[in-house]
Amino acid sequence: MPKTSPKAAETKPAAAKPAAKPVAAKAAGKGDHVFLVDGSSYIFRAYHALPPLNRKSDGLQVNAVLGFCNMLWKLLRDMPADSQPTHLAIVFDKSEVTFRNKLYPDYKAHRPPAPDDLIPQFALIREAVRAFDLPCLEQVGFEADDLIATYARQASERGATTTIVSSDKDLMQLVNDKITMFDTMKDRRIGIPEVIEKFGVPPEKVVEVQALAGDSTDNVPGVPGIGIKTAAQLIVEYGDLEQLLFRAGEIKQPKRREALIEHAEKARISRQLVLLDDKVDLEVPLDELAVHEPDARKLVAFLKAMEFTTLTRRVAEYAQVDPADVGADPGYKTGASVFSPLPPSDVVPAPGPAQGLGTSTQAAPVARNKAAGKEDKAASLKGTPISLAEARAEAARKTRIDRAKYQTIKTLDQLKALIARIHDTGHVALEVKANSEDPMQADICGIALALGADDAAYVPLAHKQPGGGAGLFDAGLAPDQVKFEAAIAALKPVLEAKGILKIGYNAKFIAVLLAQAGITLRDHDDAELISYVLDAGRGSHALESLAERWLGHAVLAESELVGSGKNKLTFDQVAIDKATEHSAERADVTLRLWRVLKPRLVAEHMTTVYETLERPLTSVLARMERRGISIDRQVLSRLSGDFAQTAARVEAEIQEIAGEPVNVGSPKQIGDILFGKMGLPGGTKTKTGAWSTTAQVLDDLAEQGHDFPKKILEWRQVSKLKSTYTDALPAYVNPQTHRVHTTYALAATTTGRLSSNEPNLQNIPVRTEDGRKIRRAFIATPGHKLVSADYSQIELRLLAEIADIPVLKQAFKDGLDIHAMTASEMFGVPIKGMPSEIRRRAKAINFGIIYGISAFGLANQLGIAREEASAYIKKYFERFPGIRAYMDETRDFCRSHGYVTTLFGRKCHYPDIKASNASVRAFNERAAINARLQGTAADIIRRAMTRVEDALAAKKLSAQMLLQVHDELIFEVPDAEVEATLPVVQHVMQDAPFPAVLLSVPLHVDARAATNWDEAH
Incomplete structure (x- = not known):
């Protein structure tokens, strides 16, 4: 079926006009083998099958061109002798308007446009076909499938066999004993048995099944409620569509019967839409498709211009041509090609490659006829991102994982051979294993590399010899390992190369580990972050969970190898054969997950979120984590002493109030005293039967004026500060750097906020003196x-x-005190001379509204009656009605779609927003309302973080970003550069939304410098 989008132009480059071959035509007949390549769908398959590949000279993305060229070379040179083509042509869609559009105007109406970084490659792929001296066929008013159907019919009538190079289900209706299909991506033949397996009917009945089932991708209506399986059953029973529709009244199932009767005409129209036209008046006769040797020098010139080094070498070796003697065709650098008659005046700049780590962000000029550009932009073809994503997911679930196929790399020569394969493949998935979970203090003990399904290997580098000595730690290294220094030296060029995509899970952890070994990881994708962008809030992004969800596979857990408790091993103590199974499997699974999830980014329009908000931040955070921050141990020691005294004093006061010895750390005893002995109201019991003494319970009681719960809260807070920070922080000081290094998690929250752990530096209270x-x-x-x-x-x-509140927007533009302004609007009190208590109430409402505060919560916070708090909230919404509208619209949208979006397109999923449990439902409603705000704020600071280092470098400033604490960034700056650094940081942060989002409300950043964090804040 056609592949172009509904908005495609009907024109194309003049150079693409089919022409007779410059050799004598050879009549196709018995014994000949005709290959017909469905070029339109193959473009998308090549684009999504290969990782981003940018031409080094100008940054132009050419991954689809490379995939297409590799396919052509394989068909011409690598096919078995009994399957090589005698006639071959590449068939494209010329335009979207065909007889099908006239028959059904909505046909293909929902096709999305092609990805921007694929558009410049359309014209180059056509040029590639001509460089191979192959026919490049397309005709106005017909889809590529119709041309293929006609050529295949003619070949069959002459006794020739035909292979259709495609996996498109729409072409399966052509399969017979002389016509088969070949999926080059999977090296899979599709004959009559494979068609029956897919559709449940033989090829000649496929159109009948498709007419009933329809096709949402092509907007073929079909009969609602009938899928492929049911359609096949009906056709098998009734013979064909017309007979089924004639006897529809006999069908027992009421819904099915009514659907067939009501939508009979849609089914008939659908059959006409899916039935291929095999009677096209062909512009290029079948005989002129005869295969002949291409002009090797012309082909090498094209491949050199594309900078396809490996393929250039293969072609040159086969043709016995010295590539050094052939100049790269300059037309593909300047826009005027010897293969294309386009004049230089028609050269237009094409969109540049997708921005990512280690790739150029500059647009590269390429030759592209303007009219053809419109057609190419629309060519979203059969292999759409949606269908590719679905096909990848289905294939992944069916493909089993065989750990027995993994290899252990024992020598440097084996490693170098593997590295050579990585260069040819252009991508590799990796898993780095270490002897510690702290990447700043860990030693790498092995690296796993995966190039394809079950094609993975583990390179042990520092595993210890079991047994011997006083213990495992004294046993020395196990045999048959590559020397660490040699392995790192061999891997460094690959891992730092911009032209090879490295695919990891938690790539930031890998980047920090490799940096410790002197390697800067460049040009990488992260399967965890892709999953996070697509499904934040819909489930775990742990590798084990993703493998189970998408691959139906249970991975070998590390805990099974290292154990637990006192006898837990470090990974370098694991036997190498077991380490190979575990590590290579993780690399293999990572690659498989990447292949499944990456197409969804395009299909679900989330590529920009991943490329601008997630992937670039990986390297930024890795550098921040490695820098760390200094702490003053003496300050912490003094604070620990002070907190200990305070805790002892408060504990004595608790004992006095209770009138008996109290274990303050025992929730059960505290509950018994509160609700048993003292008889305070509001007590509830947990599932274990004990009284609940959560912070919320104690807060509620304290607000009612009870001293005992107030003292318990005070004791808990000071004890937590002591145990979590003043006592614990010194233990986190790295012995080499003498600094504290936190670890950031990018995929930890639904809204895009980062989290910090080991130690957590984002939860230090800032509103209390302590x-x-x-x-x-x-x-x-x-x-x-x-x-x-x-x-x-x-x-x-x-x-x-977002809520578009004019009075608030103006207040921010005018630089007013927003809380005082809100109080003035609500209570009619002049801003000048406003009592602090009035402003405090407005502030509590302002921030409370964002988090969905209730009247009960506001009453507790302000110490007022619930009725008064309820009146405040009601008055607030009356004064600012747009806020209530925003909250209602956001809640309703989330109920309908299951997610909300930030201004930058991030999706925050809340699947439980329609839960039957009222409290769960209410929590999700509040979270969804806040997520648009908090998520947008998180996106803004992410954008600032990815830009600020370059901005500082451009001004030749040496400030280093150390920490991110939600809406705050911490830098360490030389004394002499403070004055110059402050405005640069402020400017980048305030302008971070632009140009993606143009805010009418100005952002404001407070920036201060001091010798410690508190004074700078």
């Missing part, structure tokens, strides 16, 4: 200052923007 004291322990190194740059009220500003 919390601020802890921040004083984070210090700049001598000769430097810490700079804190913090977005001011960013979520309130985004609320004004």
